[in-house]
Amino acid sequence: MPRERNWKGWVGKQLMFPMLGLWAIAIPERAIAHGATIEYRSIPALEVQASYDTGEPLANAQVTVYSPENPADPWLTGTTDDQGRFIFTPDSAIAGNWDVQVRQAGHGDIVSIPLEGTASNQSTLVVAGSGSSQSTSLLQKAVMAGSVIWGLVGTALFFSARSKKHAHS
């Protein structure tokens, strides 16, 4: 078998040269006959920005896009850039919720982007993140965290005061 394959390869190589010769004659003519054209038009695209809650971008993280028609199999896969950004153009014919999942080493999130059919040609900028972490400001978070800590310290003080009273009585 190997010998036969070698023989076929040899024939292939022998045939390559005459073929290339033919191409060399043919190409200049074809190139003159067919010029290239580049057209452009603007289409709406979606930019997804993924970052950790510290503000650090989720760089080079894997992205999967699920179309509303098939939420089980990814419609598109890719990776974010160094800034945690990922730009894609959804098929505007498919209306519904487009799910974009960003994941790196078990960290990440999923965002659902509602897209209306061909009628809406607006591009939307969507910031990925859970609802709770986006809807509160840093100050609000700090105040809430402060009250939790105060609640816990208060619990500690309450029970330590109680146990002291028990010890005295």
Next chain:
Amino acid sequence: MHIPDGILPAQVCAAGYAIAFPVTWYSLRKINRQPDPTMGIPKAALLTATFFVASSIHIPVPPTSVHLVLNGLLGAVLGYYAFPAILIGLFFQAVIIGHGGLTTLGVDALMMGVPAILAHQVFQFRHVLSRRFNQRFSNGFCAFWAGMVGIAIASLIFFTLILTTIPSGFDVTTERSAIYGLTLAHIPLAILEGAFTTMLVLFLQRVKPELLDDPWHRSLVSHPAYNEEIERV
């Protein structure tokens, strides 16, 4: 370290809750069987606050960054109080800071709480060690290992869970190498948490040694070395 919502399949989240429930019950029963169950609440509450804040303290380990977990520390100092403490701390972290998630609360509680109980067992070993070495050394030594074991086992559980649940559509090799990178970053963190636990335990031993009393060790009171230490301090 916290597994957020949407990373794990629903079955795993449900299983997490299903296992976390009896573990919480077991810990509460252990607490309730002490002579005075409210005795440990002040330090448990304070350490819950510490645990709650700790996850916001990020430590840069190039090329990534990790955050403190302190589950080993909680386990060493609190014993069985550590599990409910971690559960409460995780709930507040999920709701307020956005670390972890409510669907993964059960899984996260097991991932950090069970190693905390193991860390408690490691810290118990100080009673054995103190027969040969002085109290200060055996406390410090066991505290270091307790702190390390807590975070090390928690990260092993984390990476096993994440590795086995990479969804289809993701490039497995890329995700795997990212996971391995993060695993390696947890080695310096484990040493750091071990050192931190040692510092806290030695500090408590100097300032308020009764805080290190552990109601689950029956031979404690009868142990001569320990009583000597108490009297000396």
